Amino acid sequence: MPEEQTTRRPTVYDVAQEASVSIASVSFAFRRPDKLSEATRERVLDAARRLGYAPSGAARGLARGRTGILGLHAFDLLLERADPRAQPLSGMQSPALDAGGVIAWDQTDDDVLSDPRAFPLYVDEVQRGFELECWALGRPVMLSSGSDADVSVADTVGRVDGLAIFPSPQTAPTLARHTPSIPIVLFSAAPADDPHHRVRVDNARGMRDLVAHLVEEHAATDIAFVGRLEATDAVERRDAMIAELEARGIRPRLDSIDATVRGEDELVPQVRALLAGGRMPRAFVCATDQNAFTLLDVLAAEGVRVPDDVIVTGFDGTLGSRLTTPPLTTVRQPMEAMGRAAARILAGTAGSPPRGKTFDVVFEPRVLVRGSCGC
Amino acid sequence: MPEEQTTRRPTVYDVAQEASVSIASVSFAFRRPDKLSEATRERVLDAARRLGYAPSGAARGLARGRTGILGLHAFDLLLERADPRAQPLSGMQSPALDAGGVIAWDQTDDDVLSDPRAFPLYVDEVQRGFELECWALGRPVMLSSGSDADVSVADTVGRVDGLAIFPSPQTAPTLARHTPSIPIVLFSAAPADDPHHRVRVDNARGMRDLVAHLVEEHAATDIAFVGRLEATDAVERRDAMIAELEARGIRPRLDSIDATVRGEDELVPQVRALLAGGRMPRAFVCATDQNAFTLLDVLAAEGVRVPDDVIVTGFDGTLGSRLTTPPLTTVRQPMEAMGRAAARILAGTAGSPPRGKTFDVVFEPRVLVRGSCGC
DNA sequence: TTGTAGGCGTTATCAG
């Protein structure tokens, strides 16, 4: 019967009594080993061991005023990423665990869950970097999710000493209220006048390099953008693409294609329309790798060959981009480094922000040239 | 200046005053919305918003006797997995974040960190399943690591309502002390007489199916095992391999090769010795995909062709196994499902364990036939 | 529906 305490958890008092010392010594034995004689320390730890004593993190957090935990929060929205087929997790199979016997393969949904287009994605690699750095720092990580309702956000804020966030558009103002009490880092958020730290990639530069490659190596000038312009990242990338084309004296196509990450529903008719109208571009530049995955599927279904008939590129450089046919030319973000940077900022091991302002750490991306552009 | 509270965090008292209500109403506004009139509830939440109030998770945990958090713990040992080149994270570059300007690509170690042989591994996929289920349950996850010293373990135990663990061999006894206070799940641990729950895969069955394939489809009977026999998983797999060969009337080679996950140092001379002695087997069956990765490198360096000269197989079915040359024939564990099962056990949404004992959930694995066996 | 008071388990302080 999980979740039920069979026994009362032992406290400092129990241990103190068992070891015939004061509760202060018990506390010291765990937190200030140096302030205790070797002998009593051993005696205390021994008693603790006997009793199965575990110091209450909650009580410690209360007394100290901080928990020592760093948080990483994803809004519910992002959870869709978990499932390429738009199937909510709750709809997945949940094999009975109390039935006994071996659980059959078909009950695990493993084919869906192991799809490299669904994991690891941008978010996952950033998260990994965050975890790695926290491990190196010896600090626990708290992963949470929730709506961007105030209550949900506040609940998360109340548990950690610092919080890194994959922001949704309307997130920043809500968060701003909490910044006086704990530091907050936003991933991939455009600069703005708020009190948060930022860790991001130079989207403009990545796109500039990518366009340069397409134009110079492949003489591709007729380029269409594919992406959802709700995300600020996508907007930055599209704008940079247009700017770079114009800088080269090329008049850009201004119709961008709205792609959803999940499903091909919206993409199919748009691609068909281009085909039918003889308006296919020479290249599709996608806002993210995921957009490119979807697009590749659609193109394949329509009998359009990549890269012969049309070039396709992605953005992010996720693992899945190596596994498409052909492999995807894309712009890689140093995602692990971004996650690590956020952890260091929150932990206070990153120095002081410049000019007495907040951190705005910008990483250089890298074009990964692969088959889908014809290289 | 991260980690320092510019302002004192507001408390229930501040909010109560701001909203002209009692602290109980403040608490109710967050935890028991129904026990309050719509009007006062709004008034309280409004005041909270104005003040940037976030309920202290520590205080709540203390008062309630539980934190609501589920934990996932990895012992330091496992952290090596993060780095294929045995480079501790601390040895990696840590670009200065307070210098201003864009951080150059070479300072990110991205090539190391994005190596698919290092991520995602078995542990990462199980972790992902755990996270997915916790998200679906609306529960935060705490990720921690540490030595298997009692103090470290106890500290983790004291922060969560339930704990899932990738155990090291000597872990179980230490943990057993804490089981009366919180439920504990061990991943991939052989059954034993301790109070922990277990989530694992049927190693014997996976190995049986794999050997069946090698023998029946490829007439490979001279098979050598590669792995570190410290891990109980590896032992189970080797024993199952031997048993299956014997069941087929084949006399198994009893010399297994000791492979380390990191580095090829120990593997090279052993493979060389086999080559020199003309004792190369028809197939190498590795205990894990990682062992197979290393072995493939060594074989390539020695000019041995796979699968023509020798067959190589892995175990786990990590993403990296798709990316080797040739792609690796391996046995996949339903890792996400395993992580999800652990979360459900800890959260109490898995029913009751059979026969009033602990859960021992066993999943069926699946042979993934790919190029490295000659298929 | 609202207010009051006691308690949760640590840490920190301070005089012995």
Place this chain on the structure above:
DNA sequence: CTGATAACGCCTACAA
């Protein structure tokens, strides 16, 4: 090194 005691912030009977 000990012992006593006051926070820490919230939850929850219980009383009003």
